[in-house]
Amino acid sequence: MTAEKRSFIDRFTADYCRPHPVVVAERLAAFVKERQMKVLFPAGSGFALAAGESASTASVEAPDEEVRFVFASEGDADAAGSWRAELVVPPRAKTETMLALSVVDRTGAAAAGVFTLAGVSLPLVAGRAEMPFGLFLAGIKDTDVSLTGADGRRRSGRLLFF
Secondary structure (H helix, E strand, O other): OOHHHHHHHHHHHHHHOOOHHHHHHHHHHHHHHHHHHHHHOOOOOOOOEOOEOOOOOOOOOOOOOOEEEEEEEOOOOOOOOOEEEEEEEOOOOOOOOEEEEEEEEOOOOEOOOEEEEOOEEEEOEOOEEEEEHHHHHHOOOOOOEEEEOOOOOEEEEEEEEO
16 A cells, blocks of 8 residues: 555544544433423424433423522632532522522632533623523533633532522
């Protein structure tokens, strides 16, 4: 085989053949996104899981009182990069109701960066972001809670109470 043919094969393989784990990760991400959108827009999807359709969340309604979820970074509260977040679910929220998220750093100042909650990455503007209640419900089993700061460092956290 000539060097030119070998070079063509190497270029073609690099451009069009992707490793199996990458393909599987992309397909899984597409599946998760489709399921989350089904929660937000339940009519007309036509997609069924092997166990059958999930219950429609169109009728989901929050309690009659406000619910607050509080998250905090792991480690010492006064450590560099520590944060605290609060997500407020208003009374009788429906899937399309926007939930307010606020994130502060260890000094109480508005945090900057991207906050990840319920499988959704939320860019913070002056320490605040919003997300639809339905999207929060769709990803509620995703336990990844983190803040990625402007320095690119990811700081994990966890649910404290609600």
